[in-house]
Amino acid sequence: MNRPVLGIPQNTIEILQRYNFSFQKKFGQNFLIDPHVLDKIITAAQISKEDTVLEIGPGIGTMTQYLAETAGKVIAVEIDKNLIPILTNTLGGYENVQIINEDILKIDINELVMEENGGKPVKVAANLPYYITTPIIMGLFESHVPVESITVMVQKEVADRMQTGPGSKDYGALSLAVQYYASPYIVANVPPNCFMPRPKVGSAVIRLDCHKKPPVEVKDEHLLFDIIRASFNQRRKTLVNGLNNSDRLSFPKETIIQAVEKLGRGASVRGESLTLEEFAELSDYLTDNRPEH
Ligand code: SAM
Numbered sequence: 001m002n003r004p005v006l007g008i009p010q011n012t013i014e015i016l017q018r019y020n021f022s023f024q025k026k027f028g029q030n031f032l033i034d035p036h037v038l039d040k041i042i043t044a045a046q047i048s049k050e051d052t053v054l055e056i057g058p059g060i061g062t063m064t065q066y067l068a069e070t071a072g073k074v075i076a077v078e079i080d081k082n083l084i085p086i087l088t089n090t091l092g093g094y095e096n097v098q099i100i101n102e103d104i105l106k107i108d109i110n111e112l113v114m115e116e117n118g119g120k121p122v123k124v125a126a127n128l129p130y131y132i133t134t135p136i137i138m139g140l141f142e143s144h145v146p147v148e149s150i151t152v153m154v155q156k157e158v159a160d161r162m163q164t165g166p167g168s169k170d171y172g173a174l175s176l177a178v179q180y181y182a183s184p185y186i187v188a189n190v191p192p193n194c195f196m197p198r199p200k201v202g203s204a205v206i207r208l209d210c211h212k213k214p215p216v217e218v219k220d221e222h223l224l225f226d227i228i229r230a231s232f233n234q235r236r237k238t239l240v241n242g243l244n245n246s247d248r249l250s251f252p253k254e255t256i257i258q259a260v261e262k263l264g265r266g267a268s269v270r271g272e273s274l275t276l277e278e279f280a281e282l283s284d285y286l287t288d289n290r291p292e293h
Contacts, residue, residue: 013196015060015086019086021086024082028130029059031062031127041153049071051072051122052073052074052120053075054113054123058099059083059127061087063125067097067125075098075116079104100112104132119146120146123150125152127153130201133154141180149182151207156189161174161175172232172272181208182208182211189203190202220283223286223287227283230246231274238267240256242270262285
């Protein structure tokens, strides 16, 4: 068995200098340089030789080396073409790693998983580029990519928003969307000095265990998410006004009032205090009482 050689600052610096690599801010490049954090991510992801792992943004291949040691196969998708020669070198000893030079937001991940893993669920592991955390995660969920779990480094504040419930200031559309598709669990908080260069924000590793079936069943999933977005768009407004003011929704105010009344939470309830189950109830009532055109 090989030992990962990256993950310690000296080796990362040596590689970066050898290839004269300059960090690209626009790609959210903050490379991990702490073996303890890497071990934590790998342990939390619960990867075995049975697993195929999709890594988003391998950088110079630091986490990829750890993944290659534990997984059956690793598919690593990296946007920056300047990193490809580096990856070819640092991952050269691993036959179970495939490097793909693509934008993760543009490739068809379903097709990739079909080709590389016969359509069987993969595990996602990544130190994500923070500028596109939400589109990456929501993209995986909404395109119904077969994924068992997602273990990722994200901005601490985003991890909190994913994990929290009603009543917290962090609760919002992202919390509900993530919790509709998965059970979130914050594994560890990670300070800026574990990265090169240091990010300006704190980070956290979060594990999302994907549901086989969503915890609530609704008649119209699109409407559910339109309602959720409308409810949090104007946080300070009541739920009735938030839904009534939204241009995504076109229900008569009377119908909205009745739908909210049915929840039994009072007419002035705000979206931020509703559970996913209550949003589902609201959505089904509005589906059943949709105005005819
Ligand atoms: N995994 C490496 C590590 O932990 O050291 C690098 C993590 S760094 C935070 C994010 C990585 O994602 C960078 O290598 C960056 O070039 C890559 N990246 C940024 N945008 C991407 C995109 N749209 N598709 C694929 N990779 C992307």
